[in-house]
Amino acid sequence: MDGILRISPYTATGNTFVVVELLRESALTDEEKSQIVIDVVGERDGVIFVERSGEGLSFRMDYFNRDGRRAAFCGNGARVFARYLRDKYGLFGDLRFETSVGFLHAIVGEEVKVEMPRPRIDREIMEVLDDVPLVGKLVIVGVPHLTFKVTHKVTYERVWTEEDLFEHLMKYAPELRRKYDANVNFYRVLATGHIKVRTYERGVERETFSCGSGVTACAYVYAMENVSSLNHSETRNGYVVHVTTRGGLLKVHFETDGLYLSGGVVNE
Ligand SMILES: N[C@@H](CCC[C@H](N)C(=O)O)C(=O)O
Numbered sequence: 001m002d003g004i005l006r007i008s009p010y011t012a013t014g015n016t017f018v019v020v021e022l023l024r025e026s027a028l029t030d031e032e033k034s035q036i037v038i039d040v041v042g043e044r045d046g047v048i049f050v051e052r053s054g055e056g057l058s059f060r061m062d063y064f065n066r067d068g069r070r071a072a073f074c075g076n077g078a079r080v081f082a083r084y085l086r087d088k089y090g091l092f093g094d095l096r097f098e099t100s101v102g103f104l105h106a107i108v109g110e111e112v113k114v115e116m117p118r119p120r121i122d123r124e125i126m127e128v129l130d131d132v133p134l135v136g137k138l139v140i141v142g143v144p145h146l147t148f149k150v151t152h153k154v155t156y157e158r159v160w161t162e163e164d165l166f167e168h169l170m171k172y173a174p175e176l177r178r179k180y181d182a183n184v185n186f187y188r189v190l191a192t193g194h195i196k197v198r199t200y201e202r203g204v205e206r207e208t209f210s211c212g213s214g215v216t217a218c219a220y221v222y223a224m225e226n227v228s229s230l231n232h233s234e235t236r237n238g239y240v241v242h243v244t245t246r247g248g249l250l251k252v253h254f255e256t257d258g259l260y261l262s263g264g265v266v267n268e
Contacts (some may be wrong), residue, residue, distance in 0.1 A: 001096075001214060003022050004022060004023050005020055005021070005022060005023065005036070006019075006020070006023055006038025006086075007014075007019070007020055007040055008021075008087075008092055008156050008267065008268065009044070009162070009267075009268045010080040010083065010084065010217040010265060010266065010267050011216055011243055011246040011247075011265070011266045011268060012076035012077070012079045012080050012210070012212070012247075012264070012265045012266075013076065013209065013210040013212075013249070013250055013264060014044075014160045014174050014208065014209020014210045014213060014245065014246060014247015014248060014264065015045055015046075015076035015077075015079055015208050015209060015210050015212070015247060016043070016045050016209075017042060017044055017045060017046050017047065017048050017076075017080050018040050018042075018047045018048070019047075019048045019050060019080060019084050019149060019264030020036060020040065020046050020048070020049050020050070021049070021050040021051075021084075021088075022049075022051070022145065024056060025211055025215065026259050027051070028049070030070070033047075033049060033062070033064060033065065033070075034068040034069070035040045035254075037064045037065075037066065038068050039215070039228075040126060040213050041066045044066060045065070045066055045201065045204045046061055046063060046064060046065050046071075046074060046077060046203070046204065047063075047064045047066075047164075048067055048074070048077045048081055048084075049061070049062040049064070049226075050060075050062075050081065050085075051180065052068075053097070055257065056096070057089055057091065058096075058097075059081075059085060059097050059098070060097065060098035060099070061077065061078060061081040061098070061099050062104055063099075063100070063158060063202025064217075065075050065126055065201070065202070065204055066129040066203065066204050067203045067204070067205065070100070071143050071202075071203055071244040072101050072142050072143055073100065073116065073187065073213060074100055074143075074212065074213065075114065075116055075142075075143070075211070075212020075213040075214075075215070075216055075261050076140070076210060076212035076261075076263075077212070078097075078098075078104065078106070078212070078261075079112040079113075079114050079212065079261065079262075079263065079265050080117075080265055081097065081106075081143075082095060082097070082106035082108050083108065083112050083190060083265040083267070084112055084267075086108045086129060086244045086266060087096075087106070087178075088222075091108065092108050092109065092196050092259045093107065093108060093109075093238040094106075094107055095107075095108060099142075100142075101142040102117070102223050104117070104244075110139075111113060111244045111262050111263065111264060111265075112263075113253070113260050113262035113265065114144070114212075114261055114262075114266050115257075115258050115259070115260055115262060115263065116141060116212070116213065116216045116258070116259045116260065116261050117140075117141055117142035117213075117260065118254075118258060119139050119141045119217060119220040120139065120142065121137050121138070121221070121224075122137075122138040122139065122140055122144070123137070123138050124138075125137060125138055125141065125148075126138055127148075127172075127176065127181070128184065129172045129174075130168070130172075130214050131168060132165070132169070134148045134150075134169075134258060135148075135149075136149070137221055138180065138182060139217040139220060139221060139222070141213040141214075141216050141217045141242035142213055143182075143183065143202075143213055143219035144180070144183065144202075145182060145183045145184075145185055145199075145213060145214050145218075146176055146180055146182050146183070146184045146185060147161075147185045147187060147214075147217050147218045148169070148184075148185065148186050148187070149187055149188065149189070149221075149222075150162060150169060150186050150187065150188045151188070162188055163175050166188055166196075166198065167232045168187055170186065170198060170207060171198065173186075173200030173207065174200065174205070174265050175253045176200075177200055177202055177205075181202070181257035182202060183199055183200065183201050183202045183211060183213070183214050184199065184200040185197055185198070185199045185200075185211070185214040185215075185217060185218050186198050187218040187222070189222065191243055192226075192239070193240065193242060194242040194244070195212075195241060195243055195244070196242075196243070196244040196245070197215050197218045197243055197244075198210075198245070198246065199211035199214035199215075200216075201244075202220040207246075208247075208249040209248075210245035210246065210248065210250060211245075212250065212261050215243045215245060215250050215252060216259065216261055218241055218243070219241035219252035220252070222241060222260065223239065223241055223252075223254060226256055227239060230254060236255075237254070237255050237256045238254070238255070239253075239254040240252065240253050240254070241254075248263065248264060249263060250262070250263040251263065257262075
């Protein structure tokens with residue numbers, strides 16, 4: 001494959017990727033893609049394949065986690081994908097692109113804002129972690145995310161600050177990830193309209209610096225529980241949840257035609 005693959009590293013709010021584009025008119029098989037992922041991923045979180053879709057400058061994103069398996073969607077990966085199309089093909093402004101979960105829309109400027117798959121709450125989850133009862137939700141944003149709001153401060157053992165408890169709960173993420181075959185997110189509310197999210201990612205099998213679909217899942221649950229007009233219509237145009245992650249700030253925009261994710265992307 002040497003010489004026929006273009007390989008470009010990108011980072012989106014700390015979520016690290018390799019973008020791979022095949023520079024010839026044919027398609028890679030799934031086996032070839034998995035092998036390429038193993039060969040090129042290094043310490044990065046995932047690999048984004050850029051493929052042609054239909055006529056002209058139309059593109060499709062195919063996403064693989066660092067373990068060599070395909071995931072149906074990646075929010076930060078989609079922001080990188082759109083930025084790559086700007087860098088390599090000069091595509092600015094409004095774009096439509098294909099993913100495994102359908103066609104989505106992106107607005108590419110200095111920042112990249114991408115439409116997210118519409119979140120769906122699958123069910124409520126109840127777990128007791130180290131004497132701390134936690135009620136969470138399994139939310140599908142193209143891929144499955146457990147979301148747990150961290151609020152409890154007192155257990156039989158000790159009094160926690162929220163931040164310590166947040167840190168402590170991350171230790172249970174690998175177990176939860178296996179039990180539910182899902183990504184695991186803990187979030188806490190910092191201020192009105194501002195949450196902090198930490199995500200342990202399936203297929204990466206570690207905490208990443210940010211996860212776009214995880215951030216969207218938590219922002220969606222937060223907004224549904226806290227903004228009464230969203231509970232009725234889900235479409236209060238312009239409502240924004242600010243999300244602090246270990247890799248930087250992301251924004252989840254509630255707009256009339258759906259939810260969008262925005263934040264920085266760096267081409268290294
Ligand atoms: N980092 C991604 C999510 C990638 C897929 C996930 N690890 C899974 O297997 O479900 C994001 O930014 O959304």
